[in-house]
Amino acid sequence: MSSSTGSAVEKRAPAAAAPRERARSAYPRYVAGKLAGAAVSLFAVLVTSFFLFRLIPGDPVKFMTGGRPVSAEQLAVYKEEFGLDLPLWEQFTDYCVKALSGDLGTSYQFHAPVVDKITEALPNTLLLTGTAFVLYTALGAFLGTRSAWRHGGLGDRLNTGLALTLYSIPSFWLGLLLIIVLSVGVDPIPGLFPTGGMESGREEGLAHVLDVAHHLVLPVVTLVAVEYGQTLLVTRSALLDEMGSDYLTTARAKGLRDDLVRRRHAVPNALLPTVTLVFVNLGRTVAGVILVETVFSWPGLGGLFYQALSVPDLPLVQGLFFVFAAAVILMNTLADLLYPMLDPRVGR
C-alpha cells in the first residue's frame, strides 16, 4: 500500500513544486492584506461601539444615574468625568486614543476599570469555552464523518436528526433543565452537580482542580450539546461532496480498505472547510457563552455582560462588546492565515 501511494506522490511532485513556490512568495502579501482587513474591522468595531451607545434616546447622564434626582453640580461633575461636555468628535478621538492605550473606561456598578473586570473574568471564560470547544469540535467531526460515510442509513438519520433538534434548543433552557434534573435533583436522582458558580470552597491544589472540574461539567455539557450539531452538519456535507470524487474510486480500486480510504484520503480533504468553521466557532463561542454563563452563574465574560446589562452599566457593556467582536475578528483572521498552509490552492 505504502509503495503505491509513494509512487503517486512522486509522479505528482514535479507539477506541484512550481505553484508551491509561487504560493510561498505570495504569502506575505496575503498575510498583510488579511491583517490590514482585520485592523480595519477592529477600527469599525470601535466606531460602532462608540456611536451605538450614543443612540440612547435622551441624556446619557440621566441614563447613568437611573433617573435619580441629581443636583446640577453633580450633573456637571458627571459630564466632565465622562467627557460629555466636549464636542462629539473630540469625545470620539478621546475614546479611540484611550481604547488603544488599553483604557475602556470605568464601570458604573463596580467602580473599577472595565479592563480590570474583563481581564479578571477572561480566564474563566477561556476555561469554559476552551473545554467545550475541544469536545464539540471532536464530537461533531467524528459523528459527521461517520454520518457521511454511511449517509442515508439509520445511524446517519438519527445523527442528523438529533443534531438538528439540539441545534434548535435554546441553550439557556437546556441549562436550566440540566440544573433541575442533575443539580437540584428530581426524586430518584440526587443532586449530582453544583447548581452554579465555579468553586465551592477555598481548597488548594488537586482538590481545587477537581472542584472546578465538577462545576465545569454541566455548563460544558450544555455548550457541547447545542454547538456540536453545526460542526457535524458541515463536516458531513463537506465529506459528502468529496465522496463522489474520482480519487476515492482510484484509492478503492487499488485495493485499499474502506477504512483507510476514509481516513487517509477523504477526511483530510473534507476537513478543510471545517477548519474555517472551527475558528469562526471559537470566536463565536466566546460571545455565545453569555447565556450559559448566566444560567450557571459562571464568573466569566458572559456572566459579567449579563450583570452589566441589567443595570445597565454602559462602559462595561461597551467594553465587553468590543472584546466579543474582537475575539471573532481575531479568530477569523487566524483562520484566514492558517488556511493557505493547509490548502495550497487558496491564497495565491
Added chain:
Amino acid sequence: MSTETTETTESTSGPPAKSGAPGPRALARRRRRASVARFWKEYRKHRAGVVGLATLVLFVLVALTAPLTVGSDVDSVTDAPGQPLESPSGRFPLGTDQFGRSLLGLLIWGSRVSLLVGLLAAVLSVLIGALIGITAGHFRGWYATVMMRITDWFLVMPTLVLAIVLATVLSRSLGTIVLAIGVTTWPTTARLVRAQTLAVESRPYIERARALGGGHWHIMSRHVLPNVMPLILAQTTLIISSAILAEATLAFLGLGDPAVVSWGGLLQDAREAGSVSSGDWWYLVPPGIGIAVVALAFTLCGRAVEAVLNPRLGVSR
C-alpha cells in the same frame, strides 16, 4: 435553478383573458401554477420537510385561534383564576405561574408573539439582505465594493451580542426586538443573493433585455428577482427559526417587552419565580419545547425547500 418564480412577485391585476387563445397574463399564471405544483410534488418527497410543515400549520392555527380558545385576558395578573404555582391538574393542565395564571393559556397566547416576532424579524432581515444583495450584484463598481465591505463587517460581528446591545440601548418594545434581530442577521442572505445575482446577470438573456432597452429597475425586478426568489424563500424559512431562538434569548435576558407574553418571557418569569431551585419543571419545560419544536420545524422546512430548489446542496441526501 428554475427560471420561473414559485412566488407571486406581482399580483395579476390585468383584465381576465378573453376566450380563445390565452393572453400573456393567463399564460404566465398557468406557468406559475404549474411550477408551484411541480415544487410541491418535489417537496412532498422530503418527509422531514412535510412533518415540519404540518407542525407549523398546527402551531399557526393554534396561535391564530388563541383569542377564541384562551381569550385575550389570559395574561391578566389581577383576576387570575388559580392559586400561585399550582402543579398540573385537571383544571390547569400545565399548572399556574406565580400570579395564578393558567400556564397552558399563557403558552398558547405566547406562541402568537414568538411566531409574529420571528416572522417579522426574518422578513426584515431577508428584505435588507435581498435588497443589498441584488443591488450589489447589479451595480458593480464602488457601490458594490462599499456594500460588500459593510456586509463583511456585519458578518464578523457576533450577531447575538450586537442584537443584545441594540435591544439594550433602544426602548423596550417588540419593534425593537424585530429591529435588533433583523439588522443583525441579514449579511448571509446578502452574500447568497449577490452570488446568485451575479450568476443570473452573466446569462445572455439579460444582455438581450438590456439591448432591448430594459433599465436597471426592469432588469432587477423582472429578471433577477424571480430568479433569486427561491433562494430568498429558503433563506427566510431558515432565518425564521434562528429569529425565534433569538427572540427567546433576548426575552430571557429581560430585554423583551415586559407587557407581552412570549415563550422566552415565560422562561424568564419561570427563572425569576425560582422554579429552578424548587424543581417546578412544569413551568420551565413547555415554553422551551415550544421554542425548540417551532424552530426545528422551520429548519426542516427550510432544508427541504433548499433541497428541492438546489438538489446539488444535498442537505438531505
